[in-house]
Amino acid sequence: MIRKPQNTVVRFLKKFNFLIFFFIFLLVGLVGAFFWWRWAVGPVDLTSAEVQIFVIKQGEGGKSAAQRLQEAGLINNAWAFRVLAYLLGLESQIQAGDFQLQPAWSARQIAEAFTHGTMDIWVTFPEGWRREQYARRLVANLENFAEEEFLTLTSHKEGYLFPDTYLFPKGASAEQAVAILEGNFAKKVPADWEKMAATQDLVLAQVLTLASLVEREVDQSQSKSIVAGILLKRWRAGWPLQVDATLQYAKASQACQSCGGDQFDWWPLVTAADKQLPSPYNTYQNSGLPPGPICNPGLDSLKAVVQPQETDYWFYLTDSRGQMHYAVTAEEHAANIARFLR
Structure with missing residues (x-):
């Protein structure tokens, strides 16, 4: 019985020592975290006078941008940068564009730079x-x-x-x-497109011209190669291409001698009278290709011309819903016009 006080003291000392150890460990951890955070959001090189151009791509996420900043040597830690931007309320304000940044800047300075006007x-x-x-x-x-x-x-x-x-x-x-x-x-459109054009006995300029017609005439990607095949067949047979988009190009070009402003209609509706329009771009009056492209086509239209789909069709039209209708003969085409355009 006389040993109990001693055991109580021992237990108390053990608990006291544990608490001291725990608080020391916690303090060391907090001090370490403080210095780590200070390093993580601090400048990479405070003495550097280097200036880097850093581009944030349109639609790029914060995680990707932060990782690239770290890889570029502009921040010390991507995760800390994202946390800092979130805590400062800057994450949603970051703009796409390119920026002049320095390794001598802190993570906060860089995050704030992304919210200002881009270069x-x-x-x-x-x-x-x-x-x-x-x-x-x-x-x-x-x-x-x-x-x-x-x-x-x-x-x-x-x-x-x-x-x-x-x-x-x-x-x-x-x-x-x-x-x-x-x-x-x-x-x-690299140099090997010349070789692709040659597979259809074309040069690149002709591919661009035909692709521009396809681009304006067809909305559906899957229909472009069919229309490209029809246009190539008509052209090689010496037929007029009869492409309404070329009339739109000619009509707008003649109407606009000095037409600034954003309201001008560059692709006006075509009337029957427009088929008599005196213009080298009028593919109803002139056989062969127009003098050049009528617009700037995308890759789908370019590929359609160098990889056209061979069919028996000689005619096509697009209805008011954007659906394509094809015909082998002029009679079938006339019937399609009566059915879908009137």
């Missing part, structure tokens, strides 16, 4: 647009863009301005914009 602007050009439509979109998005200079520089480049989403400097000149568009065309 560049993302601009999208849909398939089937004319160069004038490109010009209007550039005017709407870039600072003091020289529209007339752009139109002059692209006067012989219809079809070569590849439809895509581009990153332009805010203050890009017309010459810079054209160079960016041409550079992307060279990537998307």
Whole structure:
């Protein structure tokens, strides 16, 4: 019985020692976490004067961007950067574009830089647009863009301005914009396309012209190769192509001598009278291909021309719902017109 007080003291000392050890361990952990966090969100190199251009892609997620920042040597830890951006309420404010960043900046400075105005602007050009439509979109998005200079520089480049989403400097000149568009065309339509064109006894310029017709005439990707086959067959047989989109191109070009503004209809409805329009682009009055592309086609239309589908059809039309209807004879085509267009 006389040993109980001693046992109680021993147990108390053991508990006390455990608590001391626990609090010391906790304190060391907190101090370690503090210094780790300070390192993780601090500058990679405070003495560096280097400037890097970092691009956040359109639609890119925060996880991907943070990982690339770490790989580029601009932040110490991708996870800490994302947590910091969330805690600061900046995660939803990050913009796409390109930014001038420095390894000497903290993670907070970099996160805040992403929420300010970007150096560049993302601009999208849909398939089937004319160069004038490109010009209007550039005017709407870039600072003091020289529209007339752009139109002059692209006067012989219809079809070569590849439809895509581009990153332009805010203050890009017309010459810079054209160079960016041409550079992307060279990537998307490389030199081996000349070989692909040759399989159909065509050169690239002819492929672009035919593809531009397909682009404007057909909405459904699966129908493009059929229409391309029909147009190639008619052209080789010496038939007029009779493509309404060429009349739209000619009609709008003649109506617009100095037509700025965004409301101009570059693809107007075609009337029976328009088939008499005096224009080299009138494929009702002139046989052969038009002088050049009538728009800037996408890859689907280009592929349709170099890989056309052979059929017995010589005629086609698109109804009001966008559905294609084909015919072998002129009589069948006339019946389709009466049924689907009147």
